Amino acid sequence: MTEVPFVDLAAAHAEVERQVRAGFDRVMAKGAFVQGPDVAGFEREYAHFSGAAHCVGLGNGTDALELALRALFHERGAQERGGGDGPDVVLPANTFIATAEAVVRAGARPVLVDVDPDDLLIDQDLAAAATGPSTGAIIPVHLYGRLAHMDRLLRLGPPVLEDAAQSQGAVRDGQGLAGAIAATSFYPGKNLGAYGDAGAVITGSDELARTVRLMRDHGSERKYHHEIVGFNSRLDTLQAVVLRAKLRRLDGWNEQRRVAAARYAELLAGIPGLVPPSAAGGEHVWHLYVIRVPRRDEVAERLGEMGVRVGIHYPVPVHLQPAFRHLGHGPGDFPVAEAAAGQILSLPMFPQITEEQQQKVADALWKILG
Numbered sequence: 001m002t003e004v005p006f007v008d009l010a011a012a013h014a015e016v017e018r019q020v021r022a023g024f025d026r027v028m029a030k031g032a033f034v035q036g037p038d039v040a041g042f043e044r045e046y047a048h049f050s051g052a053a054h055c056v057g058l059g060n061g062t063d064a065l066e067l068a069l070r071a072l073f074h075e076r077g078a079q080e081r082g083g084g085d086g087p088d089v090v091l092p093a094n095t096f097i098a099t100a101e102a103v104v105r106a107g108a109r110p111v112l113v114d115v116d117p118d119d120l121l122i123d124q125d126l127a128a129a130a131t132g133p134s135t136g137a138i139i140p141v142h143l144y145g146r147l148a149h150m151d152r153l154l155r156l157g158p159p160v161l162e163d164a165a166q167s168q169g170a171v172r173d174g175q176g177l178a179g180a181i182a183a184t185s186f187y188p189g190k191n192l193g194a195y196g197d198a199g200a201v202i203t204g205s206d207e208l209a210r211t212v213r214l215m216r217d218h219g220s221e222r223k224y225h226h227e228i229v230g231f232n233s234r235l236d237t238l239q240a241v242v243l244r245a246k247l248r249r250l251d252g253w254n255e256q257r258r259v260a261a262a263r264y265a266e267l268l269a270g271i272p273g274l275v276p277p278s279a280a281g282g283e284h285v286w287h288l289y290v291i292r293v294p295r296r297d298e299v300a301e302r303l304g305e306m307g308v309r310v311g312i313h314y315p316v317p318v319h320l321q322p323a324f325r326h327l328g329h330g331p332g333d334f335p336v337a338e339a340a341a342g343q344i345l346s347l348p349m350f351p352q353i354t355e356e357q358q359q360k361v362a363d364a365l366w367k368i369l370g
């Protein structure tokens with residue numbers, strides 16, 4: 001039985017292998033493993049791709065969120081005091097745990113809000129209601145490859161930090177990233193994935209970019225001179241080589257994902273009980289193709305038995321995670337996120353997925369639910 005993988009990183013590697021190997025050889029010949037022209041080149045190219053003035057390469061996406069928040073607080077003179085007595089940060093309950101972790105790590109207090117039942121992204125009205133004088137930032141999370149509605153968030157006052165880990169290249173109403181700063185992750189399975197951990201912040205602000213640059217390298221712009229207490233979270237040079245090679249293909253790969261999403265929409269139409277992802281949302285980049293089904297765990301198990309690899313993003317919302325027990329929430333606090341967590345199922349999705357593979361996924365779902 002040939003399985004349908006959830007993602008196929010080897011297929012992506014095959015397309016860039018020649019450039020990546022040549023780039024690795026170049027770096028190794030020089031022995032220049034930290035920073036250097038490939039990091040600067042990638043930052044320039046990704047800033048351009050994002051339509052922003054600055055990209056600062058970092059060690060991973062979680063650090064990117066934390067450093068972006070710290071830079072925002074630094075700018076406002078509200079430097080974290082530690083112990084969680086910093087500003088409040090509004091974020092959705094339906095996200096990967098890193099979004100909430102970064103808030104705590106930056107010394108701030110997560111203020112969770114429920115999500116929109118249609119797209120499962122932050123509910124703007126609830127975010128507005130949760131925003132007040134103690135709010136230091138708002139973090140919409142562009143989950144699954146779709147930009148969250150931002151128009152109202154941008155008018156609320158506090159700076160908006162976009163969690164763009166899953167939305168590389170996405171656009172809504174002709175607009176890409178629109179907040180004060182955005183953080184992204186180049187974890188291997190992302191639309192733009194490295195061969196290990198990597199991340200970046202993107203911003204139009206010279207000041208925020210400078211602060212993040214300082215923070216990623218021990219608070220230093222000049223060797224052995226340290227302006228602030230920083231971190232070591234530089235983008236690895238070999239990862240920059242991979243990212244440069246892949247970035248040239250990203251628009252094409254995102255288009256292939258759109259074609260695959262349209263094909264799923266046709267193949268899955270009419271399956272009893274199956275709710276496909278909502279169609280609205282501009283230029284979605286389909287990092288994940290998330291359907292909702294009844295008896296989700298049973299469906300996932302049967303798909304596995306039939307050779308279809310699936311994922312769940314994410315099975316437990318932030319407020320029900322033991323790590324965030326201290327926020328004092330319980331079941332029922334964010335009903336939309338909680339209901340979704342029990343129904344969502346991510347189907348195999350990657351640029352090189354074939355019609356035959358998608359047909360196999362659809363046939364299996366028809367067999368289980370039809």
Ligand SMILES: Cc1ncc(COP(=O)(O)O)c(C=O)c1O
Binds near residue numbers: 060095099163
């Ligand atoms: C929505 C979201 N935020 C943050 C992150 C954290 O990124 P990283 O794994 O690179 O630390 C990820 C990816 O893992 C993510 O999907």
